[in-house]
Amino acid sequence: MIELKNTTKIYEIxxxxxxxxxxxxxxxxxxxxxxxxxxxxxxxxxTILSLIAGVxxxxxxxxxxxxxxxSKLPDSFASKYRQESIGFIFQKYNLxxxxxxxxxxxxxxxxxxxxxxxxxxxxxxxxxxxxxxDKRETIVKNxxxxxxxxxxxxxxxxxxxxxxxxxxxxxxxxEALSLNFIDILGxxxxxxxxxxxxxxxxxxxNLDIVDRVLEIQGGVLSF
Amino acid sequence: MKNRINxxxxxxxxxxxxxxxxxxxxxIVVFTLLIALLASIFFITNSIKYELDQTIESLPQIIVxxxxxxxxxxxxxxxxxxxxxxxxxxxxxxxxxGYYYFANAGVNFSIVGINQYEEQYKKSxxxxxxxxxxxxxxxxxxMIVGVGVKRVMSSSYxxxxxxxxxxxxxxxxxxxxxxxxxxxxxxxxxxxxLPQKDAREIFGMSEDLATDIVVKVANPKEIPTIAGKIRLLxxxxxxLTKNDxxxxxxxxxxxxxxxxLALFTISLFTFFMIIYDKSSGLSSEEKREIGxxxxxxWSIDDILKEKFYEASIISTVxxxxxxxxxxxxVYIFQAPLLRxxxxxxxxxxxxxxxxxxxxxxxxxxxxxxxxxIYIGATIIPAWRASSLDVDEVIR
Numbered sequence: 001m002i003e004l005k006n007t008t009k010i011y012e013i014x015x016x017x018x019x020x021x022x023x024x025x026x027x028x029x030x031x032x033x034x035x036x037x038x039x040x041x042x043x044x045x046x047t048i049l050s051l052i053a054g055v056x057x058x059x060x061x062x063x064x065x066x067x068x069x070x071s072k073l074p075d076s077f078a079s080k081y082r083q084e085s086i087g088f089i090f091q092k093y094n095l096x097x098x099x100x101x102x103x104x105x106x107x108x109x110x111x112x113x114x115x116x117x118x119x120x121x122x123x124x125x126x127x128x129x130x131x132x133x134d135k136r137e138t139i140v141k142n143x144x145x146x147x148x149x150x151x152x153x154x155x156x157x158x159x160x161x162x163x164x165x166x167x168x169x170x171x172x173x174x175e176a177l178s179l180n181f182i183d184i185l186g187x188x189x190x191x192x193x194x195x196x197x198x199x200x201x202x203x204x205x206n207l208d209i210v211d212r213v214l215e216i217q218g219g220v221l222s223f
Numbered sequence: 224m225k226n227r228i229n230x231x232x233x234x235x236x237x238x239x240x241x242x243x244x245x246x247x248x249x250x251i252v253v254f255t256l257l258i259a260l261l262a263s264i265f266f267i268t269n270s271i272k273y274e275l276d277q278t279i280e281s282l283p284q285i286i287v288x289x290x291x292x293x294x295x296x297x298x299x300x301x302x303x304x305x306x307x308x309x310x311x312x313x314x315x316x317x318x319x320x321g322y323y324y325f326a327n328a329g330v331n332f333s334i335v336g337i338n339q340y341e342e343q344y345k346k347s348x349x350x351x352x353x354x355x356x357x358x359x360x361x362x363x364x365x366m367i368v369g370v371g372v373k374r375v376m377s378s379s380y381x382x383x384x385x386x387x388x389x390x391x392x393x394x395x396x397x398x399x400x401x402x403x404x405x406x407x408x409x410x411x412x413x414x415x416x417l418p419q420k421d422a423r424e425i426f427g428m429s430e431d432l433a434t435d436i437v438v439k440v441a442n443p444k445e446i447p448t449i450a451g452k453i454r455l456l457x458x459x460x461x462x463l464t465k466n467d468x469x470x471x472x473x474x475x476x477x478x479x480x481x482x483x484l485a486l487f488t489i490s491l492f493t494f495f496m497i498i499y500d501k502s503s504g505l506s507s508e509e510k511r512e513i514g515x516x517x518x519x520x521w522s523i524d525d526i527l528k529e530k531f532y533e534a535s536i537i538s539t540v541x542x543x544x545x546x547x548x549x550x551x552x553v554y555i556f557q558a559p560l561l562r563x564x565x566x567x568x569x570x571x572x573x574x575x576x577x578x579x580x581x582x583x584x585x586x587x588x589x590x591x592x593x594x595x596i597y598i599g600a601t602i603i604p605a606w607r608a609s610s611l612d613v614d615e616v617i618r
Contacts, residue, residue: 055518055613076522083520094515098242106231107516111525113229155519 002029002052002163002194007061007071009047021047022219024061029212031162034185034195036204039216045198046091048216049165052196053086054078065163083108087156087193091168093148095155097141101132104140105154112159126154130184146177153184164188166197170204178203185209232525236532251541253497258545258593259552260490265585266553267561270577279469283437285450286463295461297432302457306438309452311445317433319422323387323415328375334415336422365400366417373402390427397421486561494593498600510608517613526609527602534601538594545593546586554579 009021022044029035037045050056051063054070063071065085073081082088095104105126109119127133130150135143140151149169156164166185170178178201186209188195197204205213215222240247287306289298300317307315319336360367366385368376376385376399387395397417423430438453440446450462505513516526552558557577 050613053518057612076524079517079520079522079525082518086520088518090518094511094518096242096512096515099238103235103238107235107521108519110229110231110235111521113227113231159520 001031001064001066002196003027003062003064004048004051005062005064007048007051007058007063009044009051009056010059020219022051022216025216025219025221026061027214027221029194029196031194032189032192033211034189034209035197036210036213037196037198037216038200038205038213039198040200043216044219045216046167047219049088049167049196049198052163053088053165054081055088079111083111083159085161085163087153087159087161087164089149089152089156089164089166089169091171093152093172095140095148095151098139100137100139101127101143101151101154102136104151105132105158108155108159122158122160126158129157130154145172146174146180149173149177149181153181157188162192162194164193164195166195166199168199168201169197170199170201175203182207182209229528232529233532236529236536239529239533240536247537250497251537251544254494254538254541254593254597255544255548257490257494257497258542258589259548261487261494261592262546262549262585262589263553263558263561264487264490265582265589266549266580267558267577269580269582269585270553273578273580275472279465279472282465282468284440284443284446284465285438285453286468287436287438287453287457288461288463289435289457290459290461297428297434298436298460300431300433302460303436305456306436306453309449309456311441311449312438313441314439315436316439317436319419319426319428320434321422321426323425325375325379327379330375331413332372332415333413334417334422334425336419337416338419360400361418361420363398363400364396364418364421365398366415366421367401367403368399368416369403369412369414371412372415373399387425389425395421395424491592494596498596501597501600501604505604505608509605513605513608514613517609523606523609527606530602530605531598534598535594537601538597541597542590542593546589553577 004025004027007025008023011019011021013019025044025048037048039045047056051058051071052065054063054065054073058071061071062069065081068081070078070081096107102123105123106119109122114122124133127136130153132147132150132154135147140148143151149172164185169181173181182203185195185197189209204210287298287302289296298317303315303317306312321334322331323334324331376382382399384396384398387397389395403414422428428434438449440449446464446466450464453460453462513526516529517523521529554577
């Protein structure tokens, strides 16, 4: 279960310029739920995702995931948490453009120093699942937007995390590719993954697979 | 098993370097050249210092010269009898040596006259010449010449003998009995060794005079005392001790190594400029990449390890290449351009070989001056970037 308790995040741009991204937000997401965070750009959706993923720490309040106070974890534990529990799909994919598909997908596995057999099994599984087997050696900057997104999803899933976080996943996709992504989400939900998506794409708001839509306005939850 | 080297991390580091191929090749080239320059300076300095130490070691303990009107004159041989009576003096030897100007080639030869009972010469000569037979030298009126002298004489068609012009205008024919070994060129290039009686004839020096007198002392600690006594005995003499000569050689070396110090400082300065530039920050692309790695589960430790591998590869490759280039430059190609700083000006320029001196300390010093500093300069900004909130880095 994911829980945000009175969470506030303030970004300090410089000494005289502070931006409150979210303010005193509290909510819970149950295991296996698919929750959409809705809101305009700058409303604080991405900040909430960062806090859940443990890539950022709240200024006040707590973020608790599966009884772990993620917001208080020291770096090595936070990294382990991200590695084992979180699959992050970024808005701009955040792939390393000059690396091949395989090398990008493998990045989360590298710190675990896996054996060759483990790598082969996991790689074959995700590449096959996302139809990337024939592109495995292609340098990602030479792929189309849709293909790059599939690489980003494959990378997010290679460690078989329980929580999938996606930040504006369809912002750079056409409708067909967006629908394809929704199919993938459906499959992941079926597998029991907890999914949190930040988006302002109306395509997501009335989907059967979506359990809840939380609307964020100006850094606070609007009910 | 947990502690085995993570080869995937090493492979990632290599890939990271290959991704920025041109930038990293440029860094390796600049870094290699700087290390090669620094190493060359060290190697040349070591070689010359070694050579100087060897030269100083072979110098006489005390040299007595006669001074008149502030100038050096030939000294009376009978002074030997008085000097040898000073307590602590082991042996006293008059020397006959000087310069002979060969007008045809416009060069000076250094002529040293020896006689077969002078033990100190015998030992040195055995080191300088492969086969040394003084009896043959004296009976044939022949000489041993340096490689440079041999070359100059041959170019004037004197391949077997040489005609010296004596002060009275007559000729003195001396056969070339041998040539010094090539590896002694620094000392022997312009040198001619011949029997003392022939040297006297060439210089027009009478039997009762010598160029100077060298004194050997039983206890080296007594050298200053004995030198003082000689000064008292012969106030018109200049008494030079081995230490005086050492200081004078050292001054020449220090003056010339000062030029090297300037080069050394410039290259070190350039190196630290690069290091400062590198440590002052990462590009936004590099920061973003660190953010991505952290976001997908890498710890600060993993990122620093990866950066450590990257920096180690670059700095170690540059270090090894730099040292190899310096070895080749100094010991195979004999340091063209740089060695000129140490070569004195002379008409018969020595073409000595820089002797190979393998000094682990120098290699360690170079290593610690380059590799750890570069690694530190790479890791510090990476540590700074990876310590930030990941979303701050990616945004």
